[in-house]
C-alpha cells in the first residue's frame with residue numbers, strides 16, 4: 001500500500017495586492033452577480049473570463065424550477081467564451097458571489113466539481129494554464145492552474 005498526498009498550491013492575497021488587471025477581472029465578476037438568476041438558492045454568482053485577445057467574457061448562475069437544468073456562473077462564462085472565440089486562450093477566470101443578504105461573501109467561493117471539470121478541459125484545449133481568482137471580501141485565493149483545484153482528475157486519457 002502506498003499513500004499519495006497530492007501536492008497542490010494556491011496563494012492568498014488581499015484585493016489591494018493584486019495587479020490592476022486581476023482587480024479589473026474581479027470587479028467584472030462582482031458586477032456579473034447582478035445579472036444572476038437565482039430565485040431558488042438566493043446565491044448570486046458571477047464569473048469573468050479574461051481571454052488572450054483582451055476580451056472579458058462574463059457569466060452568472062442561471063437557475064431553473066427544474067433544478068438540474070440550471071447552470072453555474074463559471075460554466076456560463078466559459079461555454080460562452082469557448083463557443084464565441086473557440087481559438088482564443090482563456091487566461092484567467094475570476095469568481096465572486098453574493099449571499100442571500102445580497103452582500104459579497106467574506107470568504108472566497110470555490111467552483112463546484114462540474115465547473116472544475118469544465119475549467120480543466122478549457123485549459124487542456126488551450127494548452128496553457130488557466131488561472132483562477134476566487135474573491136472574498138476578506139481575501140482572494142489565486143490558483144495558478146486547474147490541476148491545483150482538481151487533483152486526481154478524470155481526463156480523456158482515462159477513456
Ligand code: THU
Nearest residue numbers: 041043045061072073110111112
Ligand atoms: N454556483 C455557481 O454558480 N458557482 C459556484 O461556484 C458554486 C455554485 C451556483 C449554483 C446555484 O445556482 C447556486 O450557486 C447555489 O448552489
